[in-house]
Amino acid sequence: MQTVSLDFETYSEFDLKSGGVWGYSKHESTALLCMAYAYGDEEPQLWLPGEALPEFVRNPTQFMLCAWNSFFEWCLWHHTMGWPEAPIANWTDTAAHAAALALPRSLEGCGKAIGLPSDQQKDKQGKRLIQMLCKPFRGKRIQDPDMLRSLYDYCKQDVVAERAIGKLLRPLSAKERQVWELDQKINIRGMCVDMEAVGHARAMMKPVKETLNDEVKQLTNGELQNVSQIGDVKQYIRELGYPLEAFNKEYLAQVMKDPKLPELARRLIEIRQQTGKTSLAKYTTLEKVVSDGRAHGLLAYHGASTGRWSGRLFQPHNLPRSSFKGTDTCIALFQYRDPELLQILYAEPLEALSSCIRGMLTASEGKRLLVVDYAAIEARVLPWLAGQDDILDVFRGHGKIYEYTATQIYNIPLEQVTSEQRFIGKIATLALGYQGGSKAFLAMAMSYDVDIPEALAERVKNDWRQSNKRIVSYWYNIERAAIKAVAEPGLTFQVRNVAFHKIGSFLMCRLPSGRTLSYYAPSLKEGKFGAPQIHFWGVHSESKKWMELNTYGGKLVENIAQAVARDLMADAMLRLEKAGYEIILTVHDEIIGEADIDFGSLNEFESLMCQTPDWADGLPIAVEGFEALRYRK
Numbered sequence: 001m002q003t004v005s006l007d008f009e010t011y012s013e014f015d016l017k018s019g020g021v022w023g024y025s026k027h028e029s030t031a032l033l034c035m036a037y038a039y040g041d042e043e044p045q046l047w048l049p050g051e052a053l054p055e056f057v058r059n060p061t062q063f064m065l066c067a068w069n070s071f072f073e074w075c076l077w078h079h080t081m082g083w084p085e086a087p088i089a090n091w092t093d094t095a096a097h098a099a100a101l102a103l104p105r106s107l108e109g110c111g112k113a114i115g116l117p118s119d120q121q122k123d124k125q126g127k128r129l130i131q132m133l134c135k136p137f138r139g140k141r142i143q144d145p146d147m148l149r150s151l152y153d154y155c156k157q158d159v160v161a162e163r164a165i166g167k168l169l170r171p172l173s174a175k176e177r178q179v180w181e182l183d184q185k186i187n188i189r190g191m192c193v194d195m196e197a198v199g200h201a202r203a204m205m206k207p208v209k210e211t212l213n214d215e216v217k218q219l220t221n222g223e224l225q226n227v228s229q230i231g232d233v234k235q236y237i238r239e240l241g242y243p244l245e246a247f248n249k250e251y252l253a254q255v256m257k258d259p260k261l262p263e264l265a266r267r268l269i270e271i272r273q274q275t276g277k278t279s280l281a282k283y284t285t286l287e288k289v290v291s292d293g294r295a296h297g298l299l300a301y302h303g304a305s306t307g308r309w310s311g312r313l314f315q316p317h318n319l320p321r322s323s324f325k326g327t328d329t330c331i332a333l334f335q336y337r338d339p340e341l342l343q344i345l346y347a348e349p350l351e352a353l354s355s356c357i358r359g360m361l362t363a364s365e366g367k368r369l370l371v372v373d374y375a376a377i378e379a380r381v382l383p384w385l386a387g388q389d390d391i392l393d394v395f396r397g398h399g400k401i402y403e404y405t406a407t408q409i410y411n412i413p414l415e416q417v418t419s420e421q422r423f424i425g426k427i428a429t430l431a432l433g434y435q436g437g438s439k440a441f442l443a444m445a446m447s448y449d450v451d452i453p454e455a456l457a458e459r460v461k462n463d464w465r466q467s468n469k470r471i472v473s474y475w476y477n478i479e480r481a482a483i484k485a486v487a488e489p490g491l492t493f494q495v496r497n498v499a500f501h502k503i504g505s506f507l508m509c510r511l512p513s514g515r516t517l518s519y520y521a522p523s524l525k526e527g528k529f530g531a532p533q534i535h536f537w538g539v540h541s542e543s544k545k546w547m548e549l550n551t552y553g554g555k556l557v558e559n560i561a562q563a564v565a566r567d568l569m570a571d572a573m574l575r576l577e578k579a580g581y582e583i584i585l586t587v588h589d590e591i592i593g594e595a596d597i598d599f600g601s602l603n604e605f606e607s608l609m610c611q612t613p614d615w616a617d618g619l620p621i622a623v624e625g626f627e628a629l630r631y632r633k
Helices: 016-026 070-080 094-100 107-113 126-133 145-168 174-189 195-219 230-239 249-255 263-275 278-289 327-336 339-345 349-355 377-386 389-396 401-410 419-432 438-447 454-467 469-487 553-578 602-610
Strands: 002-011 031-039 045-047 063-067 091-093 191-193 367-374 492-495 498-503 506-510 516-526 532-539 546-551 582-587 590-596 623-628
Touching: 002 070, 002 126, 002 145, 016 070, 016 278, 031 070, 031 145, 045 145, 063 070, 063 145, 070 091, 070 094, 070 174, 091 094, 091 174, 094 107, 094 145, 107 145, 107 546, 126 145, 174 553, 174 582, 191 582, 191 590, 195 263, 195 278, 195 327, 195 339, 195 349, 230 263, 249 263, 263 349, 278 349, 327 339, 327 349, 339 349, 367 553, 367 602, 377 389, 377 469, 377 553, 389 401, 401 419, 401 454, 419 438, 419 454, 438 454, 454 469, 469 492, 469 498, 469 506, 469 516, 469 532, 469 553, 506 553, 516 553, 546 553, 553 582, 553 590, 553 602, 602 623
Parallel strands: 002 063, 063 091
Antiparallel strands: 002 031, 031 045, 367 590, 367 623, 492 498, 498 506, 506 516, 516 532, 532 546, 582 590
């Protein structure tokens, strides 16, 4: 099948960044300015609206269509242009290939990262042209002929850059190709949103905030008009005689427990915590994202270097947990658009609105949602990787992993474990599995608003490591194998069912599933204690910048465990789709499917997720799920 590389440049008054490509491609103002394309290794050509359509447009199923972030081109192709259907099977997303190798997902960033020759990189002048020609500039549409000719050249250069990068990247394996195609189907399918309830919630939000601001004015005799300015609130509380040092979530959690905190200060903080909820902005985001009753394009394939999905637009991976049960009842009240009623029934009305955001995602008419989550999947994968059989036996038996961890730490029978000891076992399980020390233990405890003495944290760390020697050994064995692979390119170094080898510019980690994790441009440098440490280039998890990073045994094991958990879920998603369940979203370790009211069952859905692939033999898998008309946690 012949390959065609292509790129579109468009004009629209629709905000692509906030509203997403689906709504963008369907907006009445959206128009295709030009298309650059190249057959195989031929020189790029330009197509302009009104010209005869190229062969690959008239008969798309005869070609493999390659584009960078191809979901954009797919949507424009079908929605804006209305061209003959081009199935997902006939598309290749070069950006997905880059992401699968942990390279930058932007065309410009990837070209720079892998050192493309300057004549093959993305044209840096393009940003100015896009600002001027692809959206209203100072309220007007610019159609300057000379600038448009420059835009056409820019579009052709994108094809050059994308094609050059594609030649240097490994294609997805046959299995991963299936996963990517399913990802595209999920994004096209979208998830139903109760836009009527969204509108009701937004209508109540403003009057509720105004009521709370009126309370602030009354409490402070007009000295504060609202609590939007944190600096003013801090200063006011200090003038009340309380030495407020900061205003972050963790610090305020401790402050609110202080009996010396004046009641007026306490109420001001409570109001600020309500009105400052960033999660409420998701209602506004939903109104921008949804154009046909469904939210499309919510998932990013290989959004993390481990292969896990990440969220887009509405950010479904970052939804607030409900602070109460029965959100469906609360949502039913939204129809009255009565903020006073909301405030009477719920002490914190904005918290109630925040808690109901998940419920805006619903099943389509005549269908239901099946929501199933893998239970403690990483806590199961880690001992399976390391051969820590006693932990696996716990999951095969009573499953009380936190209690069992406490028995190891305190050397007591399971039935004698207290709630406080169970909590210590829980923190140890969550914080110490990836070579975390006492500081990691303390930080995890603090996230649960529990203050633990440093001496206890250090003792728990030591006791945990003594009881989990196979996991501890696994950290160091994995690190040694990775270091050897960097030092001796071409050779393979294996630890149980994981192997490292360096090929070209990549350190590859072969997972039990056969998929690989990639670390670009690895090198060995002297570490903190004089031993060699692996450095590589990657996207920083927080800053999102392409930069030099370093890693160690525990971090490598964390990457591997998360990747294995992802592979288990990806396998299950393929099985579910094959069985007729339509997947509409995945959030962390949770799969959300949609099915006709009389199709299948929750039990079957869960059974399909629990099937253990041949490569994961011996790994105990468990799931927890429910059926509903609205999404919840």
